Amino acid sequence: MKQSSNHTSWALDTLFVHGSKLDRGESTTGSPTVQPIYTSTTYLHQNTEALDRAFDHTTSPKEGEPAYVYARQGNPNAHSLETVMAQAEGGVGAIAFGSGMAAIHAALLAAGLAPGSKIVAAKDLYGSTISLLRKVFVPLGIEVVMHDLYGPDAANTIREAQPDVVYVETLSNPLVKVIDLDAISAAAQEVGAVSVVDSTFTTPYLVRPIEHGFDLVVHSATKYLGGHGDSTAGMVISAKNSLLNSLRSYAMILGAMLSPFESHLIKRGLQTLPLRMERHCSNALQVAHFLQQHAAVERVHYAGLPGHPQHALATSLLGPARYGGLLSFELKAQSREAAFYFMDKLQLCLSATTLGDAWSLVSYPAISSHRDLSEAERKHIGITDGCIRLSVGIENVEDIMKDLDQALG
Numbered sequence: 001m002k003q004s005s006n007h008t009s010w011a012l013d014t015l016f017v018h019g020s021k022l023d024r025g026e027s028t029t030g031s032p033t034v035q036p037i038y039t040s041t042t043y044l045h046q047n048t049e050a051l052d053r054a055f056d057h058t059t060s061p062k063e064g065e066p067a068y069v070y071a072r073q074g075n076p077n078a079h080s081l082e083t084v085m086a087q088a089e090g091g092v093g094a095i096a097f098g099s100g101m102a103a104i105h106a107a108l109l110a111a112g113l114a115p116g117s118k119i120v121a122a123k124d125l126y127g128s129t130i131s132l133l134r135k136v137f138v139p140l141g142i143e144v145v146m147h148d149l150y151g152p153d154a155a156n157t158i159r160e161a162q163p164d165v166v167y168v169e170t171l172s173n174p175l176v177k178v179i180d181l182d183a184i185s186a187a188a189q190e191v192g193a194v195s196v197v198d199s200t201f202t203t204p205y206l207v208r209p210i211e212h213g214f215d216l217v218v219h220s221a222t223k224y225l226g227g228h229g230d231s232t233a234g235m236v237i238s239a240k241n242s243l244l245n246s247l248r249s250y251a252m253i254l255g256a257m258l259s260p261f262e263s264h265l266i267k268r269g270l271q272t273l274p275l276r277m278e279r280h281c282s283n284a285l286q287v288a289h290f291l292q293q294h295a296a297v298e299r300v301h302y303a304g305l306p307g308h309p310q311h312a313l314a315t316s317l318l319g320p321a322r323y324g325g326l327l328s329f330e331l332k333a334q335s336r337e338a339a340f341y342f343m344d345k346l347q348l349c350l351s352a353t354t355l356g357d358a359w360s361l362v363s364y365p366a367i368s369s370h371r372d373l374s375e376a377e378r379k380h381i382g383i384t385d386g387c388i389r390l391s392v393g394i395e396n397v398e399d400i401m402k403d404l405d406q407a408l409g
């Protein structure tokens with residue numbers, strides 16, 4: 001009996017559990033339920049004529065007929081992950097990359113950044129994305145304009161700037177501001193710009209930006225998609241075939257493709273993504289309320305709190321009680337020493353530079369995600385000396401709060 005798992009009407013949770021039909025194909029006696037990891041660098045074909053055709057397929061693979069030639073140009077494990085993510089995001093296809101930064105780099109090139117072009121980007125981006133724009137794209141002759149795209153003037157800013165590319169994050173890092181996806185994509189469309197969004201913090205479980213008009217969706221799959229802190233990867237999902245072909249071409253040329261083993265790990269992580277995201281969200285909401293009333297805490301940045309200026313936007317975009325697992329907060333003692341003291345006193349939450357793992361993680365943006373920015377630039381974004389980012393894990397929430405409490409005390 002054929003056991004395909006690619007029925008398009010199945011819900012997202014089912015898609016993530018079963019993966020793509022490429023994983024299993026026709027079942028025969030003894031066929032594995034889990035896709036093997038293909039370590040091969042190169043692939044054989046019936047004859048040289050077939051090899052010649054296969055080369056064409058690597059640049060524009062046909063649905064159901066993937067042709068593999070050389071692992072850097074695509075491999076079955078990456079392809080299967082890409083198929084699931086394309087379906088999950090509602091795109092025409094996806095490409096898996098060796099890291100989130102490699103994915104962002106290729107996405108910006110595919111979106112059309114070239115000498116003489118212009119990008120309008122949110123000023124609150126992840127620090128390395130800002131560095132990519134400044135250190136790689138500016139020297140190439142690309143005009144980079146960074147603006148507060150989280151405010152009501154975002155659409156006007158885009159209309160006035162007339163950029164070729166617009167780049168935002170669904171939730172900003174680390175202050176978790178919420179982007180108005182519909183307004184941004186509409187303004188980008190009006191001026192003929194390609195719209196790109198980093199949806200790492202939200203994942204397709206919370207929001208699907210292509211449904212809100214975006215052209216390219218980027219993920220650091222190292223975070224929630226993988227979810228277990230043991231793999232580094234990136235994804236780009238495209239709403240358009242032309243952009244997808246360009247992305248694939250850049251991935252091959254830059255050598256930025258994801259390896260078969262990492263592809264396997266990310267896809268295994270996806271199986272539990274909905275369960276983990278639900279728990280991340282509910283734990284984060286409780287922890288945000290707890291921190292908000294704590295005597296040692298000045299302010300909590302989390303869109304799930306009713307007092308957050310973008311609470312209504314977040315609720316309409318993500319749904320009630322689905323505000324993500326990441327928050328940041330400011331200590332009353334606004335100093336680096338106080339922040340380090342607090343972080344070193346934690347016993348359960350790990351002080352490590354990532355987010356989206358099963359365990360809770362704290363980081364100090366000034367020495368990690370926003371290290372490359374000057375103090376003045378961090379202040380301009382709103383990152384104070386007492387600012388701590390917390391990726392709320394899926395542990396027992398009482399234990400997380402107990403740990404935070406003893407360290408804050």
Ligand SMILES: Cc1ncc(COP(=O)(O)O)c(C=O)c1O
Nearest residue numbers: 099100101126198200220222233
């Ligand atoms: C929002 C966001 N985008 C992209 C990245 C880069 O991803 P990677 O570390 O997988 O290259 C990160 C890393 O922290 C991130 O937080």
